[in-house]
Amino acid sequence: xxxxxxxxxVKAGTIAAEALQYGTSLIKNGTKVITILDAIETKIQELxxxxxxxxxxxxxxxAAHSCSDMNDETVLHDHVVKLDxxxxxxxxxxxxxxxxxxxxxxxxxxNASRDALSEALKIVTPGVSLAxxxxxxxxxxxxxxxxxxxxxxxxxxxxxNIHTKPSIPNFDNGNKNTLKDGDVIxxxxxASTGAGIVQESVPATVFTLVKDAxxxxxxxxxxxxxxxxxxxxxxxKRWLERTFGTPRTALALRTLVRVGCVQEHSPLVDQSRGxxxxxxxxxIVQKKPLVYTRRG
Ligand code: MN
Ligand code: MN
Numbered sequence: 001x002x003x004x005x006x007x008x009x010v011k012a013g014t015i016a017a018e019a020l021q022y023g024t025s026l027i028k029n030g031t032k033v034i035t036i037l038d039a040i041e042t043k044i045q046e047l048x049x050x051x052x053x054x055x056x057x058x059x060x061x062x063a064a065h066s067c068s069d070m071n072d073e074t075v076l077h078d079h080v081v082k083l084d085x086x087x088x089x090x091x092x093x094x095x096x097x098x099x100x101x102x103x104x105x106x107x108x109x110x111n112a113s114r115d116a117l118s119e120a121l122k123i124v125t126p127g128v129s130l131a132x133x134x135x136x137x138x139x140x141x142x143x144x145x146x147x148x149x150x151x152x153x154x155x156x157x158x159x160x161n162i163h164t165k166p167s168i169p170n171f172d173n174g175n176k177n178t179l180k181d182g183d184v185i186x187x188x189x190x191a192s193t194g195a196g197i198v199q200e201s202v203p204a205t206v207f208t209l210v211k212d213a214x215x216x217x218x219x220x221x222x223x224x225x226x227x228x229x230x231x232x233x234x235x236x237k238r239w240l241e242r243t244f245g246t247p248r249t250a251l252a253l254r255t256l257v258r259v260g261c262v263q264e265h266s267p268l269v270d271q272s273r274g275x276x277x278x279x280x281x282x283x284i285v286q287k288k289p290l291v292y293t294r295r296g
Pocket of ligand 2: 154188280
């Protein structure tokens with residue numbers, strides 16, 4: 001990989017790590033989720049980064065893909081909070097996440113996903129198979145008495161593309177494909193007190209433009225113009241609501257989803273309503289792996 005590319009990944013990673021730590025400091029009982037998300041997104045831009053996706057806060061049995069709409073009044077109260085932050089520099093993405101337990105009852109659950117991540121990071125060298133990584137994650141999480149979430153996985157990080165190959169399993173899925181020198185991946189173990197299988201819920205708050213199309217309605221066309229500025233990366237409904245208002249945004253997004261222009265990312269919730277924790281880092285795979293979202 002070219003030095004300049006590595007530098008962009010590292011800069012994105014440094015900002016993502018700082019934003020994650022900043023966000024963590026804001027996560028307290030009594031604070032509004034939307035206030036935290038807005039503050040993190042502002043911080044990323046102040047630090048010179050761009051948003052690879054909207055800052056995400058997913059609570060309790062919700063594992064991922066959740067952020068505030070413009071009128072969200074949710075206040076933190078004893079929740080298990082997954083904070084997931086993504087930053088890019090010229091399309092080179094850093095993705096990291098952490099879990100904060102405000103209830104004081106899920107310390108071990110938080111430790112399970114965090115330790116699974118550290119164990120996986122120890123073996124992320126060229127030649128390791130995807131199944132081996134999944135096996136380490138599975139073994140660590142089950143040693144705590146929890147289930148890894150099997151239908152969520154880590155992923156390759158492409159240029160302006162958050163989810164590319166390879167998919168990094170959270171259990172031994174038998175995949176003998178190996179990591180190669182220069183692969184850039186995010187590893188994200190999820191631990192659940194429940195089923196360890198997530199399913200889609202409603203309403204979606206995060207969307208991605210997947211293709212262009214002609215639209216007749218003038219407002220929908222304006223919304224689509226705005227969406228194009230996100231370079232094919234995920235965006236929050238809230239961002240559009242602040243320009244176009246809630247009813248117009250909802251109408252435009254419905255239309256754009258229907259014509260296949262925009263894909264919605266539904267919140268992912270544990271099937272048996274188990275509580276879920278997550279930990280995530282981004283890595284450049286090499287002989288000595290570069291965990292570029294790790295601080296110091
Ligand atoms: Mn993430
Ligand atoms: Mn990720």
